[in-house]
Amino acid sequence: MITLTIYPESFGEPSASPFCTKALCMLKATGLAFQIDESPDPRKAPKQKLPMIEHDGHIIPDSEQIREHIEAAADHDFNASLSDEQRGIADAVTRMLEEHFYFAVVADRWANDANWEHVKKAFFSDIHALLRPIITRSIRKQALGQLNGQGIGRHSEAERFGRASRDVLSVKSVLGDKPFLFGDAPTAADYTAVPMLRASIATPVPTMLSDFIRSEDKIMSYLERGKEALYP
Ligand SMILES: N[C@@H](CCC(=O)N[C@@H](CS)C(=O)NCC(=O)O)C(=O)O
Structure with a gap:
C-alpha cells in the first residue's frame, strides 16, 4: 500500500x-x-x-x-504515446510551469496582501489563535525570502504578469485545438499543467494573472476538461 x-x-x-x-x-x-x-x-x-x-x-x-x-x-508510462520530440517539449513545458510559473502563483498568494489574508485563514486556521499571528508572520517572511532568492519576488506584479502570461500563451500554443497537450488523451505534462494553471485562478482575490487566464477561453475549457479527466 x-x-x-x-x-x-x-x-x-x-x-x-x-x-x-x-x-x-x-x-x-x-x-x-x-x-x-x-x-x-x-x-x-x-x-x-x-x-x-x-x-x-x-x-x-x-x-x-x-x-x-x-x-x-x-508499469505505466504516462508518455507512452509521445515521440521523442514531444517528450522533449513535454519536459520543457513541465519545467517552465513547475520552476517558473509556480513562483508567480506563490507570489500572487503570499506577497499580495489581499490574497494573503485568505491564505492565512485557509492554511493556518488550525494554529492556536494566540500563536497564529507570530507563526504566520514568520512563515510568510520565509516564503517571501524564498521568492526573493528564486528571483521572481524582485519583480513588480506587472513584471511578473508579463513573464507568467507568456508561459500561459506557450501552453496555449502547444495545446492548439487538441483536447490535451499532446492529443486526445492526457499525458504527463497535463498532470502538471492542469493543477498548476487551476491553482493560479483559485486565488480568492483576482490578480492580473488570474484575470488573464479567465479571459482565455481555450485555456479555461482545457482546465474544465482536465479537472473532469484527471481529478478524483
Ligand atoms: N519539486 C517539488 C516541489 C514541491 C513544493 O514546492 N511544495 C511546496 C508546496 S506547493 C512546499 O511543500 N513548500 C513548503 C516550503 O517550501 O516550506 C515537487 O515537484 O514536488
Whole structure:
C-alpha cells in the first residue's frame, strides 16, 4: 500500500499545492492502491516539501520522483504515446510551469496582501489563535525570502504578469485545438499543467494573472476538461 502525504484541499482544489494535486491525480491514473494522509506541515518530509509517498518502507519526495516511482511500480508510462520530440517539449513545458510559473502563483498568494489574508485563514486556521499571528508572520517572511532568492519576488506584479502570461500563451500554443497537450488523451505534462494553471485562478482575490487566464477561453475549457479527466 502507498501512503501519499499532501496538504489539505483548499480554494476548491484537492490540495493547496498543485504538486500534491499532480501526485494525487497521477497515482489515481496508475490504478495503484493508495491512501491519503493530509498534513499541513512539511517539516518531517525529506526535503521539507510536499508531496511525498511512503511505499513498502521507502519514502519518496518530489512529484517528479513520485512519478518515476509509480510509473515503474505500475508499469505505466504516462508518455507512452509521445515521440521523442514531444517528450522533449513535454519536459520543457513541465519545467517552465513547475520552476517558473509556480513562483508567480506563490507570489500572487503570499506577497499580495489581499490574497494573503485568505491564505492565512485557509492554511493556518488550525494554529492556536494566540500563536497564529507570530507563526504566520514568520512563515510568510520565509516564503517571501524564498521568492526573493528564486528571483521572481524582485519583480513588480506587472513584471511578473508579463513573464507568467507568456508561459500561459506557450501552453496555449502547444495545446492548439487538441483536447490535451499532446492529443486526445492526457499525458504527463497535463498532470502538471492542469493543477498548476487551476491553482493560479483559485486565488480568492483576482490578480492580473488570474484575470488573464479567465479571459482565455481555450485555456479555461482545457482546465474544465482536465479537472473532469484527471481529478478524483
Ligand atoms: N519539486 C517539488 C516541489 C514541491 C513544493 O514546492 N511544495 C511546496 C508546496 S506547493 C512546499 O511543500 N513548500 C513548503 C516550503 O517550501 O516550506 C515537487 O515537484 O514536488
